[in-house]
Amino acid sequence: MxxxxxxxxxxxxxxxxxxxxxxxxxxxxxxxxxxxxxxxxxxxPVVIEAILRRAEHGIFGYTAKSESFYQAFIDWTGKRHGWEVKKEWIIASPGVVPAIAIAIQAFTNPGDKIVVQTPVYYPFFNVVKNNRRELIINELIYNNGHYTMNYEDLIEKIDSKTKMLILCSPHNPVGRVWSKAELKRLGEICLEKGIIVVSDEIHSDIVYSESKHIPFASISEESANNSITCMAASKTFNIAGLETSLTIIPNTELRGKFKKILLKGLSLTLGNIFGTIATETAYRLGExxxxxxxxxxxxxxxxxxxxxxxxxxxxxxxxxxxxxxxxxxxxxxxxxxxxxxxxxxxxxxxxxxxxxxxxxxxxxxxxxxxxxxxxxxxxxxxxxxxxxxxxxxx
Ligand SMILES: Cc1ncc(COP(=O)(O)O)c(C=O)c1O
The missing domain is CATH 3.90.1150.10 (Aspartate Aminotransferase, domain 1)
Structure with a gap:
């Protein structure tokens, strides 16, 4: 060790x-x-050293993200998750929860319904309610120590006002790493019903030896085009306080709407220097x-x-x-x-x-x-x- x-x-x-x-x-x-x-x-240690090195420079003015920042993430997701992400799909964002809030504002209207699968990471509830959208609960099935998705309940609860599902993958708090078959079935339902999937994959790197994380968007081209994926190095490398995440949106139209809120509506353009450095270094050298x-x-x-x-x-x-x-x-x-x-x-x-x-x-x-x-x-x-x-x- x-x-x-x-x-x-x-x-x-x-x-x-x-x-x-x-x-x-x-x-x-x-x-x-x-x-x-x-x-x-x-x-x-490589992350700590990179931050210290940058801190020693002493000037912390407005700083952009380099090509190599994006490439480090592309290489990481390709190697660790077998998902080939294109540079133009990636949008650097602050935290994952803010990215979800932006997605809610970009793709739904007040009064629209958004599905979450409980028990689930509770800020999902606040971000839906605080943006004046209606929360729809699709409870997971708990059977003999194992959780699965309840597709019948989901189908039943979807109506014309339902516009989005926030997926937690891997799932906090029940610890499921969803299988390809489960994600495929969920993706089919959402596609058929015209519901966008926001896939929160912040825990995707913390997966144990018997399981494999499958990015929702990697299931099919249709799923890629109907989804927003939230990833970050924050849980993986313990840098959550640096508030840096990556939002991946393969669909050009959806990406445009997301960027409009992030960059124009909220003026969140450059991000935090140390978050940028730590994220790139971790993906490049932290394996x-x-x-x-x-x-x-x-x-x-x-x-x-x-x-x-x-x-x-x-x-x-x-x-x-x-x-x-x-x-x-x-x-x-x-x-x-x-x-x-x-x-x-x-x-x-x-x-x-x-x-x-x-x-x-x-x-x-x-x-x-x-x-x-x-x-x-x-x-x-x-x-x-x-x-x-x-x-x-x-
Ligand atoms: C599923 C999930 N999403 C998002 C977050 C928080 O993300 P961020 O700090 O980037 O907003 C957490 C933190 O516990 C989480 O478990």
């Missing part, structure tokens, strides 16, 4: 959302943070680091699942195929959602994301972020174990 993911780095005092802001969300600042989806690991990270994360995932199976059998862990998020089914405890929240916060002293925030289907669940040194993961699991067993924490 070239990189040390066991290193415990104190993030407190950096205004880290995850570590320094639990009080804002949970009313306490003594919790072990295992919630916000960033990692407690340093970014690849060996990612391979080691994936190995570490997969071991963390398996460690957590094994720990829960052996020590907290009343809680069921849904094995994620991708993402560094573990979706935990606490329904076996027979608690109300409020009782469960109290147990996790007050008895366990751990900050997890409450299942209910992910919408329908999240009741009785909690989301745990296992992108941390194994010692911290073990500490968090022990805290949960003691709380579930009704013991006082050490």
């Amino acid at each position: 070239k990189y040390n993911f066991d290193e415990i780095i104190d993030r407190r005092g950096t205004e880290s959302y995850k570590w320094d802001h639990t009080k804002d969300f949970f009313g306490r600042d003594d919790l072990l943070p295992m919630w916000v989806a960033d990692m407690d690991f340093k970014s690849p 060996d680091w990612l391979e080691e990270l994936l190995d570490y994360l997969e071991k963390n995932r398996d460690f957590a699942i094994e720990y829960i199976r052996n020590n907290i059998p009343s809680v069921k862990a849904i094995k994620p195929e991708g993402t560094f998020l573990l979706w935990l089914d606490f329904r076996g405890l027979g608690l109300s959602d409020l009782e469960l929240q109290k147990l996790i916060l007050n008895e366990a002293g751990v900050a997890l994301n409450h299942g209910t925030v992910f919408g329908k289907g999240g009741e009785g669940f909690q989301r745990l972020n296992f992108a941390c040194p194994r010692a911290i993961l073990e500490k968090g699991l022990k805290k949960i174990e003691r709380a579930v067993k009704g013991l006082k924490d050490d």
Whole structure:
């Protein structure tokens, strides 16, 4: 191992959302943070060095993106995901959530309906509602520890006002890496019904050995022409604070509409220098680091699942195929959602994301972020174990 993911780095005092802001969300600042989806690991040394080198130059004026920025991303998606992206399809954007908001403004009108597949990353709800569009819930099917899409329900809920579906692929929080067949079926329905797919693929690089991420737009030319894909190096290389993402729109007409809002409506033209440098460097030079990270994360995932199976059998862990998020089914405890929240916060002293925030289907669940040194993961699991067993924490 070239990189040390066991290193415990104190993030407190950096205004880290995850570590320094639990009080804002949970009313306490003594919790072990295992919630916000960033990692407690340093970014690849090559990324840190590139940022430092640029910082030493000392002038941070308006800076464009080079050809090699786009080429690094094209090479990455070709190599890692087998998707040949053309330079003209790519639009550099701020975060993925802002890109989704722009897509909503570009391709739908107030009052239009937008489908999300719950339980799902909750900012999707806000971005739809805050743009005065109507949220349509297409709940995933949960059967025997496995989630699948509910196509019948989707077809039933689509009407003439339904204009968009926001796909989470891989899926946060349930950890599914959607198969080609699943994406194909979804794509066919959306195409037939005239619904644009916004495919949020921010977690696409965090996929475990038994699975393979398939970009929605790579399924067919029709899917490519009916989709907007959101990707970023932010989750993969732990640079989310640099607020840089890539939006890929093969359809010329759709791309024009998106650019009009981004570049003219919002004047978001050049982006952040450090986000640009970190993203390009990570895609160009970060692959060996990612391979080691994936190995570490997969071991963390398996460690957590094994720990829960052996020590907290009343809680069921849904094995994620991708993402560094573990979706935990606490329904076996027979608690109300409020009782469960109290147990996790007050008895366990751990900050997890409450299942209910992910919408329908999240009741009785909690989301745990296992992108941390194994010692911290073990500490968090022990805290949960003691709380579930009704013991006082050490
Ligand atoms: C599915 C998904 N999309 C988007 C984001 C956030 O993206 P950004 O910070 O680029 O807006 C997250 C972060 O957790 C996420 O899980």
